[in-house]
Amino acid sequence: MKRLYLDYCASTPLHPLVLKKLIESSQYIYANPSSVHQMGYEASCLIEESRKVISELLNVKSSEVVFTSGATESNNMAIIGLIRKIKEKSKVTPHIIISQIEHPSVYNCCKALEKDGVEVTYVSVDKNGLVNVSEIEDSIRENTVLVSIMHVNNETGSIQPIDEIGELIQSKENICFHVDGVQGFGKVPLELDNIDLFTISGHKIGGPKGIGILVIKENIEISPIIFGGSQENSIRPGTTNLPGVVSITEAIKIALLDFNKRFNYLVELYTYISSQIKKKKEFTINSPKLSLSSPHILNLSYHQEGITSAQLINLFAKRGVILSSQSACSSKSSKLSRVLMAMSHNEVISSSSIRISLHETMTFSDADYLLQSIEEVLEQIKQKKRFAINI
Amino acid sequence: MNTENELAFKEHLLYKNYKNHQGVSMNLHETKGGKVLFFLSVFCIRCLELIPEIIKMSDDVPNTTIFIFSNGTEKDHQEMESIFPLGVNIIGLNDEEMEEEYSVSLHPYYFLVDKNNIVYSKGNIKSIDHIKERINIER
Numbered sequence: 228m229k230r231l232y233l234d235y236c237a238s239t240p241l242h243p244l245v246l247k248k249l250i251e252s253s254q255y256i257y258a259n260p261s262s263v264h265q266m267g268y269e270a271s272c273l274i275e276e277s278r279k280v281i282s283e284l285l286n287v288k289s290s291e292v293v294f295t296s297g298a299t300e301s302n303n304m305a306i307i308g309l310i311r312k313i314k315e316k317s318k319v320t321p322h323i324i325i326s327q328i329e330h331p332s333v334y335n336c337c338k339a340l341e342k343d344g345v346e347v348t349y350v351s352v353d354k355n356g357l358v359n360v361s362e363i364e365d366s367i368r369e370n371t372v373l374v375s376i377m378h379v380n381n382e383t384g385s386i387q388p389i390d391e392i393g394e395l396i397q398s399k400e401n402i403c404f405h406v407d408g409v410q411g412f413g414k415v416p417l418e419l420d421n422i423d424l425f426t427i428s429g430h431k432i433g434g435p436k437g438i439g440i441l442v443i444k445e446n447i448e449i450s451p452i453i454f455g456g457s458q459e460n461s462i463r464p465g466t467t468n469l470p471g472v473v474s475i476t477e478a479i480k481i482a483l484l485d486f487n488k489r490f491n492y493l494v495e496l497y498t499y500i501s502s503q504i505k506k507k508k509e510f511t512i513n514s515p516k517l518s519l520s521s522p523h524i525l526n527l528s529y530h531q532e533g534i535t536s537a538q539l540i541n542l543f544a545k546r547g548v549i550l551s552s553q554s555a556c557s558s559k560s561s562k563l564s565r566v567l568m569a570m571s572h573n574e575v576i577s578s579s580s581i582r583i584s585l586h587e588t589m590t591f592s593d594a595d596y597l598l599q600s601i602e603e604v605l606e607q608i609k610q611k612k613r614f615a616i617n618i
Numbered sequence: 619m620n621t622e623n624e625l626a627f628k629e630h631l632l633y634k635n636y637k638n639h640q641g642v643s644m645n646l647h648e649t650k651g652g653k654v655l656f657f658l659s660v661f662c663i664r665c666l667e668l669i670p671e672i673i674k675m676s677d678d679v680p681n682t683t684i685f686i687f688s689n690g691t692e693k694d695h696q697e698m699e700s701i702f703p704l705g706v707n708i709i710g711l712n713d714e715e716m717e718e719e720y721s722v723s724l725h726p727y728y729f730l731v732d733k734n735n736i737v738y739s740k741g742n743i744k745s746i747d748h749i750k751e752r753i754n755i756e757r
Contacts, residue, residue, distance in 0.1 A: 490727040512660035533691055537659075541666040558723045578661070614697050616670040 230547040230591055231600075236266035236410060236524055236584035237551055241272065242433035242476075248477045249435055252470040254433045260467050261458060274467055277476040284483055285419055285442065292460050293441045294472050297426035298409045299332040304463065305405045305424040306336050306375060308449030313372050315450065321372040322346040326358045326387070327569040332406055333375055334565075346370070355515035356385030356570045360392055373608060378411030382566040382582055384514045384524030386415055393421025403447055413482030414490070414521050423447045427479070429471065434478030438471030476489055489587045493522040496585055496594060501525055503598050509605055513567055513580060528567070529579040529608075533564070538613050539581050539604065543615075546600045552581045624648045631735040632719055644707060647735050652753065655729035655740040656743075657716055659675035659692040661723045664743075669701070671746040676703050679753050687711045687720075 241249065251272070252273070258266035260274050275289070282289040295301045313321050325337055327349045337347045348366045350358050359374060367374075374396055376387050389406055396404040405424035411417060413432045419457055424447060429438035443449060443462070455464030494517065504510055504527060515527040529539060534551035543550050553564050563577040571577060582595070607615060630654075635645050646653060656672060658665040676684055684706045688695060690705045701707065716722040720729070728749055730739040739752050 247738050337735040482729060533693055535661050537663045537666055540663050544667075554657065554661070555666055556725050558659075558717055558725075562661040610691070611697050611700075614666070614669055614694075614701050616673065 228370055229596060230546045230549065231596055232549045233583050233589075233597065234586070235586040236431070236582060238430050238557050239433050239434065240588075241435060242478060242481055244435055244481060245474045245477045246437070247475045252473040255403075256469055260469055261456060265398045266335040271492045274469060274472050277472045279595060280476050281479055284423075284479055286443060288418060289550055290460075291442050293443055293463055294467060294475075295441055295463055296437055296440045296468070297331075297430075297439040298407070300463075301333040301426040302330070302375075302405075302406065302407055303336050303575070304441055304444075304452055305426065306333065306373065307340065307452050307453055308462070309403055309405075309424070309447070309453070309539055310340060310375055311353075311450035312448050319370050320344060320346055321346065322368050322370045324348045324350060324366050324371060324374045326350050326352055326376055327358060328352050328378055328382075328566040329375065329382055330381055333377070337375075345430045351454065352385075352569050353416075354570055355519050356380055357515070357519065358387055358392075359588055360388055360395060363392060364395055367399060367402065369593070371399075371402050375405040375407070377407040377409070377486045378417055379415055379521045379524070380566060381524075382564060382580075383510075383526040383570070384410075384520040386411065386519055386521060386523075389417060391435075395419050396423075399590050410524070411487070411521060413479075414523050415492070416476065416486070416541065424449075427475075429475040429478060431516050432482040434475045439474045441477065443573045468611055472497060485538075489499055492587055493585055496591070497522040497525060499591065500583070500585075500594050500597065504601065506607065507601065507610075510601075513570065513575060513576065523584055525585070526567075526580055527583070528576040528581075529576060532575050532612065534579050534608060536564075536578065536580055539579065542604045542607060542613060543581070543600055546603065548597060548600045550581050550583055556584065626722065629737045631729075631731050631737055636711075637708055638707060639699070641690050644709070646685060646729045646731070647682050648716065651733050652679075653729075653731040654679070654682055654684050654749065655720075655731065656684065656686045656728075657711075657720065657722045657725060657727040658686060658688045659713070659725040660688060660694050668726050668743065671695075672706075673702060674748050675750060676706055678750055682753055683707070685709060687716060687722075689713055689716070721748070 232291045256270050258270045260270035261471040278292045279289050282292050287425040310321055341347050350362045352358055377391055379386050396402050403423040407426045409428040409431055412427050423444045425442040451462050458464050458467050510527045511530040514520045537554050540552055564580050567577040567580050633647050637643055676699040686708045687714050698708050701751055728743050731737050731738050
């Protein structure tokens with residue numbers, strides 16, 4: 228049976244050039260970059276060289292690029308690190324603004340901070356999953372210290388008005404702007420000029436798991452959230468993951484190279500697939516129109532009651548099509564997508580959603596296989612065989 | 619082996635009457651022989667993936683009756699019944715009932731019950747083979 232992986236939002240295969248760098252660096256440059264001997268020095272030079280390359284590609288300073296273990300750590304560092312620093316300097320209770328649809332690494336981080344007395348405002352989103360900049364502005368208080376909004380939503384692909392929000396925040400004093408750039412980086416253009424803290428994930432752009440970046444603009448101070456040596460200017464101690472650093476550098480180069488060609492191809496693919504799905508009355512497309520959405524994410528729901536996301540995922544998996552959605556394997560976890568509930572306020576839509584994420588290596592023949600699978604799944608549901616084990 | 623989930627002491631199977639989706643009454647206590655209780659959620663992908671394995675298992679463990687507690691709808695249970703062999707019982711229980719009656723909050727979950735209605739093993743399902751092994755050991 229053909230296997231068609233369409234969960235690129237969750238993780239991507241290593242790009243061949245990245246794999247080469249990963250193997251070479253793991254095999255030949257194994258000294259601890261913090262060691263004082265010659266081999267350690269050579270390793271640390273390679274890290275600094277990588278940092279420089281990344282900073283030039285992102286148009287930031289070298290000193291502003293911090294390597295982490297991944298986006299979850301970067302997001303936690305940005306938010307908790309900033310709040311800790313602020314609390315060191317002021318007794319005023321800090322206030323954070325995020326959207327209702329942030330990634331769990333931001334959302335749950337803020338929920339945890341709320342338990343510690345930090346005030347958090349969760350701004351709503353519209354039916355397209357977009358925040359209203361005026362609502363963010365109206366939510367700003369005297370004690371607001373941070374606004375954190377993701378660039379592209381990982382479930383629906385909605386692109387937030389980051390430039391507009393950045394300009395708003397720049398006009399205010401003492402407020403930092405953090406952007407979770409994980410899903411948007413390399414897919415949707417973005418300048419970092421008005422962004423103070425920016426998160427990138429390695430394994431979302433053809434790099435390995437276990438490496439990420441937090442860009443911290445030089446005028447922003449954060450406290451470390453883990454403690455140890457003095458690596459990464461003591462902001463993120465721990466032996467630097469040199470193979471990860473070298474790999475993410477290569478991945479970033481590739482992600483930004485031929486950006487337009489890749490973007491245009493994804494748009495073509497997305498348009499082809501979505502135009503066919505729109506003909507199926509059983510499905511609702513939750514992702515907004517392309518001008519408001521990244522072309523690598525397509526989220527749909529089965530809009531008749533009684534079908535769960537898990538059932539849909541299972542039916543597609545039996546055809547070798549690997550999709551994603553929420554899976555509630557605990558009675559305490561929600562069966563509804565928090566993101567889709569915020570957009571639609573509709574439980575049927577929110578409990579039956581599936582996410583298709585596209586990649587530049589996907590062909591139109593793959594797209595046809597996906598569409599054929601959709602037909603077959605719909606037929607199987609009609610025949611009341613959603614638990615059928617043979618197809 | 620999922621030893622951390624095994625009971626430190628034997629507990630009695632809950633004495634309760636259930637009705638399956640067809641309205642047929644069943645009382646687990648009155649079912650002779652050993653029993654396997656599966657707790658599945660239609661919102662849980664792993665649970666759905668297990669269904670073919672449970673179907674295969676029913677052939678491998680004669681003298682053991684399978685009960686499936688599911689939080690699906692009546693339609694779900696009608697469809698499930700059509701694919702499970704005769705003798706596999708499907709009972710609708712929502713999440714709150716599973717937690718209240720069996721302290722089950724994670725899915726997929728299992729109980730192994732002997733012919734005297736004593737629960738001798740329970741836990742999260744890592745593999746059906748493990749469950750079959752436990753049944754065979756108990757025999």
